[in-house]
Amino acid sequence: xxxxASTQITELALALAGAVRLEGDxxxxxxxxxxxxxxxxxxxxxxxxxxxxxRLVTLCCLAEVAAGFVRLGLTGMPGIRLVTADGx
Amino acid sequence: xxxxPSGTLRRAGEGAGPFGPALLEQDFDSGSLYLLRAxxxxxxxxxxxxxxxxxxxxxxxxxxxxxxVRHGAGRGxxxxxxxxxxxxxQVSDDGPARSGxxxxxxxxxxxxxxxHGLWVAGEVADRLSIDHGPAGTTAMAAFALGSPPAPAQPGxxxx
Numbered sequence: 001x002x003x004x005a006s007t008q009i010t011e012l013a014l015a016l017a018g019a020v021r022l023e024g025d026x027x028x029x030x031x032x033x034x035x036x037x038x039x040x041x042x043x044x045x046x047x048x049x050x051x052x053x054x055r056l057v058t059l060c061c062l063a064e065v066a067a068g069f070v071r072l073g074l075t076g077m078p079g080i081r082l083v084t085a086d087g088x
Numbered sequence: 089x090x091x092x093p094s095g096t097l098r099r100a101g102e103g104a105g106p107f108g109p110a111l112l113e114q115d116f117d118s119g120s121l122y123l124l125r126a127x128x129x130x131x132x133x134x135x136x137x138x139x140x141x142x143x144x145x146x147x148x149x150x151x152x153x154x155x156x157v158r159h160g161a162g163r164g165x166x167x168x169x170x171x172x173x174x175x176x177x178q179v180s181d182d183g184p185a186r187s188g189x190x191x192x193x194x195x196x197x198x199x200x201x202x203x204h205g206l207w208v209a210g211e212v213a214d215r216l217s218i219d220h221g222p223a224g225t226t227a228m229a230a231f232a233l234g235s236p237p238a239p240a241q242p243g244x245x246x247x
Contacts, residue, residue, distance in 0.1 A: 005118065035125065035143075038151050038208040064143035071211055 012040055016047035026051055030061035031085050041068040052079030060085060107178075108171030111135060116153050117163035124166060125150055128177065135170045136233045144212035145177060148229040151205035152179035159183075160225055174214070174230040182224035 019026060028044070030036070036044075044059070048069075051057045058081045059069060066084040074080050111131045116124045125146050132145040149166060156164035161183030169176045206227075210216040213229035 005121075035146065035150075037147070037154065038205045039154075041208075042204055064140055067140075067143075068147075068208070071208065 009039070009043075012043060016043060020047055020050050022051075023055075025056040025058070027058040027060060030059065030065060033061060033065055036065050036068060038068070041065075042072065045069055045072045045074055048074060048080055049077065052077065055079060056081060058083060062086065107169040107174075107176040110167060110169055111175075112168040113165065115163065115165050116157070118157045121150060121153060121157070124153055128166070128168065131168050132175055132231070135168075135175045137175060137231060141231055145175060145229075145231050148209040148213050148216075148231075149177050149179065151209045152177070152227045152229065155179075155205050155227070156181035156183065156225070170233065172233065174232055176228055176230050177213075178226060178228045180224060180226040184224075 019028070028048070048057050048059060056079055059066075059074070060083045061069075063084045063086060066082055069075075069082055074082055111134075112127055114124060114127055128149040129142055129146045132142045133139075137145060153164060153166060156162075156179060160181040162181075164179055164181030167176075167178040167180075169178070206216075206218070209227075209229055214232045215230040216227070218225065218227045
C-alpha cells in the first residue's frame, strides 16, 4: 500500500533538504518517474535553485516531467542542467 | 494512499451532453487520485490525444482534483467528454468557494504556493474555466484533438 500524499511530501522535503547540504556537483536521476504533480515539481525546482549556487545541478527525467521544470523557468539558469531521456 | 474509487465509471457513448458523450465519470478523494490519473490517461489516449498531450491532460485532471481534495469538499467527481474537437475534463466538488480557486495569471504565478496547481492546469490546457455556484465549484480544462504540439525530443539537453 502506498504512503499517503502528506507522508510522501514530507519525505521528499527531507530528501531535498539533505541534498542541499551535500557538497559538489549533483545529479538528480528521475528517469523512472512517470508522473510528478505541480507541488512536487515546484519543491524540486526550488531545491535545485538553492543547490545550484556555486556548483552544477543536473536534473535527468523524461520529457513530460522535464516540461514541468521548463514551465518554471529552470532552463537557462546558471548551474542548472536539465537533461531529458526517453525511457519508453 | 490510493484505494478504490468510490464513484461510478461510465463507458464511452453514455450520457451525451453539450460537450459530447461522457467517456468517463468517476468520483475521487485523497485515496483514489492514482486510479483517477490512470483512468484519465487511458481515456485521453483513446480519444486521440498524443502521448505528451495525454500527460498534460492527466496533469491537469490531477491538479484540479487535488485542488478539490485539499481546498474544497475533500472529494469530488471528474467527468471526461469529447466532441470531436476537444477533450473536456470537468472536475466538480460541492465545497464552498475558496481563494485558491482564483485562476492565477501572469509569468510570476508559479511562485505562489496557493493556486499553483491551477496555474499549471491553465498552462497545459488549451482552455481552462472555473465556476463557483451555490452547489460548489466546477473547473473545466479542454484539450484540442487532432493537432498535438510537437513532443520534446528524447535525449535533448537544456542548459
